[in-house]
Amino acid sequence: MLAQSQPAMADTIQNSETPVYVGEFCHAIDGKNRITIPSEWRREDGEEIELFLIPSSSANCLTVMPRAALDRVRAKANELTGAQRTTALRHLGSQSRQVTLDKHGRLSLPEEFCQQLKLTGNVTLSGVVETFEIWNTDEWTAAQAAQKVVAAPILAGLGL
Secondary structure, X not given: OOOEOOOOOOOOOOOOOOOOEOOEEEEEEOOOOEEEOOHHHOXXXXXXXXXXXXXXXXXXXXXXXXXXXXXHHHHHHHOOOHHHHHHHHHXXXXXXXXXXXXXXXXXXXXXXXXXXXXXXXXXXXXXXEOOEEEEEHHHHHHHHHHHHHHHHHHHHHOOO
16 A cells, blocks of 8 residues: 555656656545645646646556657657548547646646546556556556556566
8 A cells, every 4th residue: 555645666857858757656636626746746946837638548547648748649640641640639639638737736637537537535646657647546456456467578578
């Protein structure tokens, strides 16, 4: 079980424009659907951060990405042709929400995402290196158990 606001492992590249999201955190969603993002994942200068939210297509969680990650997805979508390109960009555009991290390090989660993904009370924030995910903690625990078997050979192939 994760301790409130305590990272299992956290790190960022401090002198880089590209954020690195690693670690797991348990944070509470308040009554206004706001969640505080771990300080390790925020800019040190306190500047507002633009983020994009989209429900994951491969897991029951909310994917959160900075503009650079969104731009990479857009570039890949633009390499597709015709209907595939249109479908990908239409889905990305209609299902995503643009949010700004406030000066207190909080972002507001749209109500429809909270309902769809059962995001209430304490949730788990999980780093995915270039993006991060927000999970219902019970869903996260179940996904982690299932993922261990699948991940082992993949990680071994990466030398980890």
